[in-house]
Amino acid sequence: MASVKRVISDFRLFGRGYMRNVAGLFFGLIFPVILILIFGAIFSGNNTGEVTVFLQNQDTSAPDISGNFIKALNDTSILNVQSVDASENFTKYLSEHSSSDGIIIPANFSLNYALQQPINVTVYGNPTQSTNGIILGTVNGITNFFNLRAYGGSYIIGINTATVGYESPKYVDFLIPGLIGFSILVSPMFSMVNITAEYKKNKLFKQLSLTPLTKFEWLAAKVMFYIVLAVISFLLMVAVGIFVFGANITLTVWLIPFLILGPMMFCSLGMLVGTITKSVETASVIGNIITFPMMFLSGTFFPLSIMPQYLQSVAHVLPLFYIVEGLNNVLVYGNIGAALIDIAVTLVITLVVFVAAAKLFKWRED
Amino acid sequence: MIPIEVTSLKKHYGEIKAVDGISFTVNEGEVFGLLGPNGAGKTTTIEILEGLRKREGGEVKVLGLDPWGKGYELHKRVGVMAQGFTFFEEANPREAIKYYADLFGVKANPDEILREVILEDSAKNLFKNLSGGQKQKMGLALSLVNSPELLFLDEPTTGLDPSARRAIWDVIRGLKAKGKTIILTTHYLEEAEQLSDRVAIMDHGQIVAMGTADEIIQKHGSAERLEIHGSEDLANYIKANTELKVDYDGKGMISVALNGRIDALAALAAAEQSGLGWGEIRTRRDSLEDVFVYLVSGTIDEHGEIKTEGKTRTLSDKGGR
Numbered sequence: 001m002a003s004v005k006r007v008i009s010d011f012r013l014f015g016r017g018y019m020r021n022v023a024g025l026f027f028g029l030i031f032p033v034i035l036i037l038i039f040g041a042i043f044s045g046n047n048t049g050e051v052t053v054f055l056q057n058q059d060t061s062a063p064d065i066s067g068n069f070i071k072a073l074n075d076t077s078i079l080n081v082q083s084v085d086a087s088e089n090f091t092k093y094l095s096e097h098s099s100s101d102g103i104i105i106p107a108n109f110s111l112n113y114a115l116q117q118p119i120n121v122t123v124y125g126n127p128t129q130s131t132n133g134i135i136l137g138t139v140n141g142i143t144n145f146f147n148l149r150a151y152g153g154s155y156i157i158g159i160n161t162a163t164v165g166y167e168s169p170k171y172v173d174f175l176i177p178g179l180i181g182f183s184i185l186v187s188p189m190f191s192m193v194n195i196t197a198e199y200k201k202n203k204l205f206k207q208l209s210l211t212p213l214t215k216f217e218w219l220a221a222k223v224m225f226y227i228v229l230a231v232i233s234f235l236l237m238v239a240v241g242i243f244v245f246g247a248n249i250t251l252t253v254w255l256i257p258f259l260i261l262g263p264m265m266f267c268s269l270g271m272l273v274g275t276i277t278k279s280v281e282t283a284s285v286i287g288n289i290i291t292f293p294m295m296f297l298s299g300t301f302f303p304l305s306i307m308p309q310y311l312q313s314v315a316h317v318l319p320l321f322y323i324v325e326g327l328n329n330v331l332v333y334g335n336i337g338a339a340l341i342d343i344a345v346t347l348v349i350t351l352v353v354f355v356a357a358a359k360l361f362k363w364r365e366d
Numbered sequence: 367m368i369p370i371e372v373t374s375l376k377k378h379y380g381e382i383k384a385v386d387g388i389s390f391t392v393n394e395g396e397v398f399g400l401l402g403p404n405g406a407g408k409t410t411t412i413e414i415l416e417g418l419r420k421r422e423g424g425e426v427k428v429l430g431l432d433p434w435g436k437g438y439e440l441h442k443r444v445g446v447m448a449q450g451f452t453f454f455e456e457a458n459p460r461e462a463i464k465y466y467a468d469l470f471g472v473k474a475n476p477d478e479i480l481r482e483v484i485l486e487d488s489a490k491n492l493f494k495n496l497s498g499g500q501k502q503k504m505g506l507a508l509s510l511v512n513s514p515e516l517l518f519l520d521e522p523t524t525g526l527d528p529s530a531r532r533a534i535w536d537v538i539r540g541l542k543a544k545g546k547t548i549i550l551t552t553h554y555l556e557e558a559e560q561l562s563d564r565v566a567i568m569d570h571g572q573i574v575a576m577g578t579a580d581e582i583i584q585k586h587g588s589a590e591r592l593e594i595h596g597s598e599d600l601a602n603y604i605k606a607n608t609e610l611k612v613d614y615d616g617k618g619m620i621s622v623a624l625n626g627r628i629d630a631l632a633a634l635a636a637a638e639q640s641g642l643g644w645g646e647i648r649t650r651r652d653s654l655e656d657v658f659v660y661l662v663s664g665t666i667d668e669h670g671e672i673k674t675e676g677k678t679r680t681l682s683d684k685g686g687r
Contacts, residue, residue, distance in 0.1 A: 009468035017456030202452045206418060210446045211469040364418050
């Protein structure tokens with residue numbers, strides 16, 4: 001009995017209204033993109049991977065070996081060497097620049113090198129920071145190279161860099177499925193909680209019940225709209241992830257179940273909350289109580305693995321967890337077998353919530 | 367076929383008898399007004415007829431259908447403007463009409479409907495930006511989309527200013543002229559009088575009077591009276607010299623009950639004979655308002671609340687009649 005025409009008509013009217021509402025548009029489409037830009041920028045660090053280190057060259061002796069040494073450090077592409085004038089107090093300079101990483105090339109470095117007399121380069125650093133190890137390693141490598149050359153040895157051992165085929169995922173790779181999950185949760189959930197409670201209060205549902213539109217058609221139109229919104233939001237975030245942060249993700253058809261079931265689940269859940277609560281205010285509170293923990297604990301912003309064990313257990317009862325985990329399995333790991341389990345769990349939860357919402361929701365009162 | 371037939375309709379909310387065994391019919395092409403204060407049971411009655419509420423007793427036939435069981439069928443053939451009509455904020459009247467046309471699966475001409483309710487100028491203004499009167503007109507427009515045989519208008523002008531109210535009345539008169547059968551509820555006496563062919567006055571869930579305004583006045587009002595500006599002496603003189611029933615209000619107004627118009631001649635002849643001075647004369651009948659005041663023992667204020675001797679009657683006073 002359901003009429004596709006009526007569903008489409010309701011979809012169009014709702015969609016047009018949504019597009020006219022700047023706040024809705026912002027939270028539905030723009031906000032997740034802003035989040036990915038902010039989080040991506042915070043955690044991706046320096047794209048070239050260089051570690052900045054301050055270097056004070058106190059050597060003025062000839063021949064200019066120290067110059068070559070510095071050039072060699074720079075050429076590694078590991079260090080970004082910032083020169084500090086020899087007249088500066090080096091430790092004071094470091095603290096003024098909020099840095100613990102520094103190198104001092106002592107006076108008469110070149111002369112001693114030429115005379116083959118021992119001379120030490122000093123590396124400042126905080127052993128608890130990863131940059132310290134990187135700088136020590138690099139300086140060590142270059143020093144060995146110069147030592148070998150000085151003793152008349154020819155260039156014997158060099159270093160080749162290589163990567164294994166499996167590139168370990170970057171933070172932004174986790175961020176994309178997480179934020180897609182976030183957007184699948186937030187837009188339909190907040191919107192449906194609000195409009196269900198609101199339409200109930202101002203008797204719009206009662207009015208619609210006087211037309212041939214059925215409540216199933218009405219709900220179907222909303223689900224359809226939020227699926228479209230989720231797909232657009234997904235494309236936007238993937239584009240930003242790939243083009244801005246060089247995310248390394250795989251796009252396959254296995255994404256589709258999540259982009260359909262997710263909005264359907266949260267539309268229904270939102271409608272359920274709006275239906276069983278007595279006022280718009282209560283609906284909004286209950287909606288927030290459900291939404292906010294799910295938003296942070298489902299692996300949306302941070303990988304679950306960094307959370308304590310008990311929080312990881314909590315995550316497993318949150319419906320969004322399976323969507324985010326599934327999206328990670330598909331987008332990041334390409335592990336379809338594991339994703340199938342997530343799809344199955346998501347499907348079951350979605351059907352339960354959808355049926356409950358459709359049953360409890362009333363067009364008219366007795 | 368009689369569009370609406372109601373027999374012994376009952377609906378209770380807990381202890382409160384919202385509708386207490388009312389019966390009436392609405393004939394084809396008629397505008398029927400349900401008039402009464404807030405809480406009289408008007409909206410409950412009309413919502414039962416629309417199929418929005420379930421009745422607890424009695425028989426209801428709307429276009430020959432039981433509205434509760436056959437609501438889905440019925441809604442395709444009737445138009446409803448609910449009390450305090452609202453719509454999606456971000457839609458304009460033209461879009462709303464197209465939306466309703468799609469839902470009903472009918473071809474509708476938005477321009478024609480907008481012209482009918484005098485809303486062409488706001489066709490593209492979003493609902494949230496419309497004035498109260500324009501919103502009500504949009505509600506009327508939507509109730510017309512499916513070319514209904516029967517229209518339900520629940521308090522179509524409540525909360526509107528007088529000029530917006532008159533504008534809605536014009537629209538309703540236009541619909542009446544096109545032969546639509548209309549049932550409307552109102553707590554505005556003037557509205558019921560202006561628009562309705564027949565009126566049912568409701569109070570405490572019961573119909574306390576029904577018919578054309580004249581019929582109601584005839585039945586429940588007092589007889590025609592002659593009023594003469596004059597002194598108490600004159601009143602006594604007329605009383606002494608005629609068979610008539612004469613009252614004096616203590617403030618210079620003599621009132622003579624007339625059983626026929628010939629009684630007026632007798633009263634005036636006596637007055638002339640008396641040699642006492644007398645001023646302006648007029649005959650007066652009870653208005654619907656006078657009758658209404660007797661029937662529901664109070665007047666209705668702007669918000670539909672009953673006022674009895676200066677105090678507002680509250681819901682808790684009800685039920686015990």
